[in-house]
Amino acid sequence: MTEMDKIQIRIFADPMMGMHWELWPVLRKLLVKLDNQIDLDFMPVELVKDIYNFVDQSTLARYGKKVALNTYWAKLMQIYLQEQQISSMPIIMGSTGKHLFDEEHTSSRNLILAYLAMERLKPESRFDFLYAIQQATVLQDKQTTDLAILQEIANKYGVNESQFIQTLNSNEVENEFDQLQRITEKLQIKQLPSATITYHDKTYLANALINYSQWVELLEKITGNKLTESDIPLNSDSLEKIMAKFETISAIELEELFDIDDETELKTAILPLIKQNKVKESKYRDVSFYKRIKNEN
Numbered sequence: 558m559t560e561m562d563k564i565q566i567r568i569f570a571d572p573m574m575g576m577h578w579e580l581w582p583v584l585r586k587l588l589v590k591l592d593n594q595i596d597l598d599f600m601p602v603e604l605v606k607d608i609y610n611f612v613d614q615s616t617l618a619r620y621g622k623k624v625a626l627n628t629y630w631a632k633l634m635q636i637y638l639q640e641q642q643i644s645s646m647p648i649i650m651g652s653t654g655k656h657l658f659d660e661e662h663t664s665s666r667n668l669i670l671a672y673l674a675m676e677r678l679k680p681e682s683r684f685d686f687l688y689a690i691q692q693a694t695v696l697q698d699k700q701t702t703d704l705a706i707l708q709e710i711a712n713k714y715g716v717n718e719s720q721f722i723q724t725l726n727s728n729e730v731e732n733e734f735d736q737l738q739r740i741t742e743k744l745q746i747k748q749l750p751s752a753t754i755t756y757h758d759k760t761y762l763a764n765a766l767i768n769y770s771q772w773v774e775l776l777e778k779i780t781g782n783k784l785t786e787s788d789i790p791l792n793s794d795s796l797e798k799i800m801a802k803f804e805t806i807s808a809i810e811l812e813e814l815f816d817i818d819d820e821t822e823l824k825t826a827i828l829p830l831i832k833q834n835k836v837k838e839s840k841y842r843d844v845s846f847y848k849r850i851k852n853e854n
Contacts, residue, residue: 562757564776566597568765569741570750571604572668573657573701575640575648576765577750578691582644582813583769585806589799589814590769590786591776599687601669602741603734604749608658622660630656637695643767645809647842653698662702666734668694671707673733674725675716682714685804689713692805696841756780769813791815791822793829800836800849808845820845 568584570577588597608626609617617625634651641648650657658664668690675686689710693699699706704722711721724730744753750765756779766772777784789795799806799814808820817823827847830836837848 563593564591564595564780565753565755566595567600567753567755568597568750569600569602569744569746569752570765571602571665572672572687572691573665573694574604574749575637575695576643578648578695579640579643579646580750580765580767581646581688581807582810583767583772585803585810586769586814587772589789589802591784592787594784595776599672599684600737600740601672602737602746602749603664603666603669605658605665608663626656626659630658633657644813645844646807647844648695649841650695650698655698655700657694657700657702659700662700665702667702667704667707669734669737670725670730671704671711671721673730674721674727675711675714677724677729678711678716678720679714682804686710686714688803688805692846754779789815791817791826793826796827797830797835800830800847803849805846805848808847811847 566587568577568580570580584597587595605611608629609622612625612629616628630651637648637650671690672683672687676683679686690701690707693706693710694701701707701710704725708718708721712718744762746762748764752763752765754761754763754776759779761779763775766775773784773786796811799811808823811823811827812818812820815823824845827836827838830847831838835850837850839846839848
């Protein structure tokens with residue numbers, strides 16, 4: 558398939574969104590099952606420009622910023638927990654006492670700037686970095702609105718502090734940030750996450766669908782039934798190829814990808830990779846996450 562024939566999918570979302578995190582199972586299934594037929598990328602958009610626009614204004618006026626933020630944080634936790642029901646990707650927040658937003662961290666801007674910086678510094682790792690900052694946000698309960706936390710994560714991808722901060726604060730990143738906001742406004746995107754789908758010379762705007770079959774139905778309609786879905790067998794070889802594509806992936810994502818309900822079959826297939834020290838397993842709320850172990854040779 559030529560580049561012109563590829564389906565261009567662009568996901569517009571804020572990395573801090575629980576809804577964005579819950580999209581991974583279906584997006585990764587698209588990336589594997591449709592492979593070279595799609596070109597998927599992320600367009601990070603700032604949802605939270607100022608957290609004080611979201612707090613209860615009467616509480617803010619009467620009790621001040623701290624109380625208003627604490628009250629809103631409780632509400633935000635409920636939103637995250639509701640979003641967890643979409644695809645069952647686990648969300649564990651509020652356990653450390655650190656809030657994503659506080660009086661010093663009032664927007665989600667840093668997460669977006671960090672992604673745009675990594676897009677320049679380590680373009681081949683940008684999706685893994687995005688997954689990592691979301692994992693830090695919703696699973697490890699880290700305050701990823703804080704640049705120090707984002708620097709720590711960037712460092713794991715071979716980017717030192719000076720590189721990261723210099724690029725993040727560059728005019729190029731700032732201009733791209735502004736351009737993404739303008740594109741979002743021009744497309745009249747009212748809901749996040751949303752997606753644009755471009756095929757040949759036509760572009761369509763859609764809600765970022767959670768259901769894989771809905772995605773396939775929509776893409777078939779746009780392309781005139783030209784999709785070819787790959788049949789991926791569940792075995793160690795397939796899993797090793799998938800792990801080469803994604804640094805970290807959850808059992809929930811793999812179950813979606815292979816259309817299975819029982820994790821037993823998955824565990825049997827991935828066990829050889831764990832024993833060969835190619836994959837490491839960790840758990841969050843009884844959900845297994847598998848991370849590729851780097852080959853130091």
